[in-house]
Amino acid sequence: MSTSKYKYILLIPVFLLPVIAFAFVPALFAQQGPNLGRPLTPQEIRNIDITVEPNGKGLPAGSGSVSQGAAVYAKNCQYCHGPKGEGKPFNQLTGGVGTLATAKPVKTPVSYWPVATTLFDYIRRAMPLPAPESLTNDEVYAVTAYLLSIDGVVPKDAVLDAKSLPKVKMPNRNGFVHWHPKPAR
Amino acid sequence: MKNPKVKKAAKVPEETAAGNGLLNRRALLRGALFSAGLAAANASIAKADESIGTHAPIWMKTPGRSFSGYGMPAKSQANVKRIYTIVPGDAGTGSSRTPLHLLEGTITPNGLHYERHHNGIPDIDPAKHELYIHGMVKRPLAFSVDALKRYPMETHIHFLECSGNSAVMIAKQPEQSTAGALNGLVSCSEWTGVRLATLLAEAGVTKEAKWVIAEGADAAAMSRSIPLEKCLDDAVIALFQNGEAIRPEQGFPMRLLVPGFEGNMNVKWLRRLNVIDRPVDARDETSHYTELLPNGKAYQYMFPMGVKSMILKPSFGIDLKGQGLYEISGLAWSGAGIVSKVEVSVDGGKNWTQAALTGPVLPRALTRFRLPWKWNGQPSVMMSRATDETGAVQPTRSDWLAQYGPGQIYHFNAIQGWGVNANGTVKNVYV
Numbered sequence: 001m002s003t004s005k006y007k008y009i010l011l012i013p014v015f016l017l018p019v020i021a022f023a024f025v026p027a028l029f030a031q032q033g034p035n036l037g038r039p040l041t042p043q044e045i046r047n048i049d050i051t052v053e054p055n056g057k058g059l060p061a062g063s064g065s066v067s068q069g070a071a072v073y074a075k076n077c078q079y080c081h082g083p084k085g086e087g088k089p090f091n092q093l094t095g096g097v098g099t100l101a102t103a104k105p106v107k108t109p110v111s112y113w114p115v116a117t118t119l120f121d122y123i124r125r126a127m128p129l130p131a132p133e134s135l136t137n138d139e140v141y142a143v144t145a146y147l148l149s150i151d152g153v154v155p156k157d158a159v160l161d162a163k164s165l166p167k168v169k170m171p172n173r174n175g176f177v178h179w180h181p182k183p184a185r
Numbered sequence: 186m187k188n189p190k191v192k193k194a195a196k197v198p199e200e201t202a203a204g205n206g207l208l209n210r211r212a213l214l215r216g217a218l219f220s221a222g223l224a225a226a227n228a229s230i231a232k233a234d235e236s237i238g239t240h241a242p243i244w245m246k247t248p249g250r251s252f253s254g255y256g257m258p259a260k261s262q263a264n265v266k267r268i269y270t271i272v273p274g275d276a277g278t279g280s281s282r283t284p285l286h287l288l289e290g291t292i293t294p295n296g297l298h299y300e301r302h303h304n305g306i307p308d309i310d311p312a313k314h315e316l317y318i319h320g321m322v323k324r325p326l327a328f329s330v331d332a333l334k335r336y337p338m339e340t341h342i343h344f345l346e347c348s349g350n351s352a353v354m355i356a357k358q359p360e361q362s363t364a365g366a367l368n369g370l371v372s373c374s375e376w377t378g379v380r381l382a383t384l385l386a387e388a389g390v391t392k393e394a395k396w397v398i399a400e401g402a403d404a405a406a407m408s409r410s411i412p413l414e415k416c417l418d419d420a421v422i423a424l425f426q427n428g429e430a431i432r433p434e435q436g437f438p439m440r441l442l443v444p445g446f447e448g449n450m451n452v453k454w455l456r457r458l459n460v461i462d463r464p465v466d467a468r469d470e471t472s473h474y475t476e477l478l479p480n481g482k483a484y485q486y487m488f489p490m491g492v493k494s495m496i497l498k499p500s501f502g503i504d505l506k507g508q509g510l511y512e513i514s515g516l517a518w519s520g521a522g523i524v525s526k527v528e529v530s531v532d533g534g535k536n537w538t539q540a541a542l543t544g545p546v547l548p549r550a551l552t553r554f555r556l557p558w559k560w561n562g563q564p565s566v567m568m569s570r571a572t573d574e575t576g577a578v579q580p581t582r583s584d585w586l587a588q589y590g591p592g593q594i595y596h597f598n599a600i601q602g603w604g605v606n607a608n609g610t611v612k613n614v615y616v
Binding site: 030031032033034035036037038039040044045048049050051052053054080089090100101102103104105107109112113114115117118121122125126129132133175176177178179180181 | 274275304315318324325327328329333335336337379382383384385386387388398400404405406407408412414417456457461463464465466467468472475476478479480481482483484485486487488591592
């Protein structure tokens with residue numbers, strides 16, 4: 001069945017074969033496998049694909065406000081991250097804006113992370129530590145809005161959803177230099 | 186009893202190299218210095234009414250114990266353990282270190298491989314675990330563990346190093362701890378598995394694809410963006426470590442292996458590969474594993490681990506016991522390929538002597554270096570400096586620090602020093 005699509009290979013002049021092989025160098029590393037991959041259904045992919053991209057691709061339906069987020073935070077986050085994300089006993093989540101080029105840089109999600117989608121992606125997959133993947137999509141939007149409101153990155157009446165979250169302008173959005181693929185020094 | 190006659194060891198002319206007692210590495214390769222050639226003549230002969238057991242240790246006079254299903258180290262090795270502290274309330278997050286100073290050779294025993302977890306070690310049922318490949322592929326696929334075991338396998342020896350290894354070396358005052366406690370977030374194993382390119386070819390990567398987002402099945406769903414060209418080059422889905430199924434701490438039933446890249450990118454408990462056209466700025470490539478520069482900007486997606494080496498013997502806790510001949514020994518590695526040279530100094534960097542690389546010398550693998558040293562009892566400062574096949578050389582600590590903003594720890598690969606005082610006590614010193 002799958003041989004039919006390769007039948008035109010026979011029409012390629014022999015002297016071109018080395019050239020063609022060279023064009024597919026990465027494929028040469030692949031060995032012939034027994035083709036045991038089970039096809040994934042679109043529904044299965046929807047269930048497992050939790051990646052959120054900086055342009056918002058992958059963000060789910062739902063929304064959450066700053067005030068809703070304050071309640072989610074008090075219940076699920078504050079015992080580790082302190083009031084208003086100030087930190088203690090664990091990571092500081094807010095503050096530090098404008099400190100990166102100083103003698104005491106304070107790297108927080110608000111001061112350091114380049115895009116707001118990372119907050120949503122990470123909270124949804126990994127937080128709260130004792131019960132990851134337990135917050136609803138609405139709750140994750142809400143707590144993201146709350147954390148970003150503390151330093152004024154979003155207004156106090158903000159409501160975040162799949163459209164508004166990728167548009168949030170993070171303070172350090174121009175702060176990163178991609179080292180890959182070219183060494184920068 | 187008469188003392189048996191002892192033949193005098195043949196006098197070997199010592200070849201000194203740079204001075205301060207460092208001897209030429211060729212002397213080591215010949216093994217001449219260590220073949221003392223003590224041949225005892227006319228050893229004692231037992232009396233007629235004596236059994237030889239009179240002079241034998243107890244374990245030669247009683248039958249040994251029986252077989253065991255899975256062997257364990259000797260009882261006396263109980264101190265050879267990973268080094269870690271548990272943070273109350275956060276028991277599954279953090280790291281444990283390999284006791285490098287208590288090990289030899291280049292391969293790390295599986296139970297001593299360093300660990301770095303982001304929310305504990307998942308207890309995965311391999312019968313229910315699949316590897317998913319989807320995104321910019323023609324055929325999204327799931328692979329069971331049993332299915333992967335039918336694919337052609339490859340075996341490679343590679344180091345893994347946490348990008349945060351040796352972070353304590355940026356402290357203002359040198360921390361007085363063992364080499365393993367300071368630098369033990371590096372280990373080396375023989376990994377066996379399926380070339381990722383084989384699975385990507387089966388899924389049929391489309392031409393707009395540029396990156397692969399790798400995700401683990403742990404309680405952090407830890408994810409990293411990996412360049413597609415690395416996935417098509419030497420990346421492996423590792424199922425076996427040093428011949429046995431990969432340990433739970435190392436990603437059972439499978440982990441991604443991206444040789445030479447930051448340890449964190451070798452995603453454990455690998456569950457999902459999402460083929461897309463850009464990196465995603467995941468938490469562990471923004472918050473962590475980025476390098477703040479003095480001007481407030483930061484490097485992101487800096488993947489290969491730099492060339493690095495360290496002396497393990499002698500080192501803190503492994504003191505010198507009086508003047509005489511010692512072997513300086515340590516490990517070197519580079520994420521860029523083969524270690525081409527390791528030089529050793531015992532005078533704080535004034536003079537350097539090339540050490541022997543006592544094989545195997547493999548790309549992106551721990552490499553053992555050795556050099557004989559005749560210590561004269563004077564205070565000394567030992568250092569090692571590695572060069573890799575690209576010509577990259579370990580920087581000094583001050584040069585390394587000057588590259589980055591305050592408090593930056595990732596990719597620390599500077600030259601390290603051990604001070605030896607006249608008593609032979611070894612301390613961590615900045616050089």
